Amino acid sequence: MTLAAYFTQQGYRLRHPELPVMHVGSTVRNIMLPMELCQILPGQALNKKHPDECTAQIIKRAATDAPTRKRKIMELRDQISYSNCPIIKEFGIGVGKDFEVIDGRIIAPPLIEYKNRRTVLPEHGQWSGDNEGFITSNQRELRWIILNLDSYNTRQSDVDSFGNNVFNESRKKGMQLEPFSMQNNYYEPRNTRMNMKQLETELENSLGYFKKQQLDFVIVVIPGIGDHYSRLKQKAELVVGVLTSCVKGNTVKNTRSPLTVVNNILLKVSSLYVLHSTSTDSVVFPDQRKNQRNEPRGTITRPKNPTYQKAHHVRRSGRDPPIPRTIHNSQRSWCCRLVRPERIPLQTSLPTAGPQRRNDPRPRGHHADDVEQLQEQKQPTTARNDPLLPGRCLRRTIFAGSRH
Structure with missing residues (x-):
């Protein structure tokens, strides 16, 4: 029927x-x-990703200024009328008519200094140094390439214009980059509409080839949807070890905001290959003791040439990973370090099985006082005489035979 x-x-x-x-x-x-x-009821939840236009409208309507938000809250409070609610009166509570007033202060943001001691003031909550040069430029010409993973939506003419913008802006910044050309600085896989497993294999092969060619960095054009960014970063930084900077295909095609993206990419590359790209105002702290590294207060330092190395290469070589460090003088004495995992041979000191101790009513195995005694023997002795380390430990715990 x-x-x-x-x-x-x-x-x-x-x-x-x-x-x-x-x-x-x-x-x-x-x-x-x-x-x-059938009839579709309004107000139902949409259990899928919103279109880009819908997301933009949601953000635009939700991002209101403070006076408008305050006015909406006050109108909602008047509509609810908490003072006339009998249930709230029974509990003996109420809602005030005004906002809570707290004491605060507005701290001026630091100035960003570029080349020739030119400073940039913040505008609308952000710094714009599009027409400013870096303090120090790289000493050699950097080799680079553009990898297009969004060739189905991004045309080669758009990539050509974007690559020329990168090269032209680098000259304004004082950086030395290899001149861009579609023949030497552009690579496009044969098939970009592949599954994720094939894409990971293609990325590993392509990035490995770029590393053998001794390229300094790779700009990757990725689609607007999908998890290409996370998979690319895993292959580039954890497996191969090459510097990459991702940009969406829609951003490459957009003619209104490519220079801002280009400047952000150049700032990232310059911060990795140049010791000083920009500087900020020195922050004054109480000078309790002389800085052992003889560096100015409020300075962030890092290795001169940090590279993206594989984790097992760092472990085999025994070298310290390139971790930035912040140095300044303050009223507190503290330190932070990375401790390698330590395996304590409990079998040699505390037998897990065997004859029970004489006149010991406890069962066989490890005992709490034995573990605590072993822990006290393993405590470091260098922290007692080092003035830079704290005088006492706030907490001592033991877990799985290792100190934490």
Whole structure:
């Protein structure tokens, strides 16, 4: 029996029997209804990703200024009328008519200094140094390439214009980059519409080839959807070891904001290959003791040439990873270090099995006082005479035979 015959039997004649039916309810049960008898209720949750236009409108409507938000809150408070609610009165509480007033201060943001001691003031909560040069430029010409993983939506002409913008802006910044050309500085896989497993293999092979060619950095054009960014970063930084900077295909095609993206990319590359790209105002701290590194207060230092190395290469070589460090004088004495995991041979000192101790009512195995005694023997002795380390430990715990 068809749906039209069923509803005719029930005394209803379909007005549009040519329209397809609607599958309603659970997907397990085959419940079909005519489209003319269905109605979509408003206010339902959408369990999927919103389109970009819808997301932009949501952010635009939600991002209101403080006075407008305050006015909306006050109007909502007047509509609810907490003072006339009998339930709130029974509890003996109420809602005030004004906002809570707290004491605070507005701290001026630091100035960013560029080449020739030119400083940039913040505008609308951000710094813009598009037309400023870096303090120190790289000594050699950096080799680079653009990898296009969004060739289906991003044309080569757009990539050519973007690459020329990168090279031209680098000259304004004082950086030395290899001149861009589509023949030497552009690579596009044969098939970009591949599954994720094939994409990971293609990325590993391509990035490995770029590293053998001794390229300094790679700009990767990725699609706007998908998890290409996370997979690319895993292959580039954890497996291969090459510097990458990702940019979406829509950003490359957008002619209004490519220079801002280009400047951000150049600042990232310059901060890794040049010791000083920009500087900030020195922050004054109480000078309790002389800085052992003889560096100015409020300075962030890092290795001169940090590279993206594989984790097992760092472990085998025994070298310290390139971790930035902040140096300044303050009123507190503290330190932070990375401690390698240590395996304590408990079997040699504390037998797990064997004859029970004489006159010891406890069962066989490790005992709490034995572990504490072993822990005290393993405590470092250098922290007692080092003035830079704290005088006492706030907490001492032991877990799985290792100190933490």
